[in-house]
Amino acid sequence: MTNVSNAYLSQIERGLHQPSVKVLRSIADALNLSGEALFTRAGFASPEQDQPQNSSKTESAILADTRLTDEEKQILVSIYRKFASRTEDDS
Numbered sequence: 001m002t003n004v005s006n007a008y009l010s011q012i013e014r015g016l017h018q019p020s021v022k023v024l025r026s027i028a029d030a031l032n033l034s035g036e037a038l039f040t041r042a043g044f045a046s047p048e049q050d051q052p053q054n055s056s057k058t059e060s061a062i063l064a065d066t067r068l069t070d071e072e073k074q075i076l077v078s079i080y081r082k083f084a085s086r087t088e089d090d091s
Contacts, residue, residue, distance in 0.1 A: 001030035021072050035075045056084070 002009065004023055011017045019027070021035075028038040062068070062076045 002026040021075065024075075025071075035071045036078065039075055039078055056080075 002023075003026055004019075008017065008023075009027075012019050012023075024038060025035055028035050031038065033041070058080055059077050062080065063073050065073070068076070
């Protein structure tokens, strides 16, 4: 259903590979989920992270990139916020 090989899916599940946005979208589509919902369920994003926050230069650059779809932009911003908040917690 994902058009991704079982072997590659297994490697993703075991943490041996980090899938591209295209592969993640295929997995989300097969599960009838949006990309954001997939990331939320996987623990990479939370619903409150999708609300506007103080925008960083990194977030602004992601949102301004015309090569990305709106969904890809939101996924990348969610991931960035997750890592940024983790870094702040470690400080």
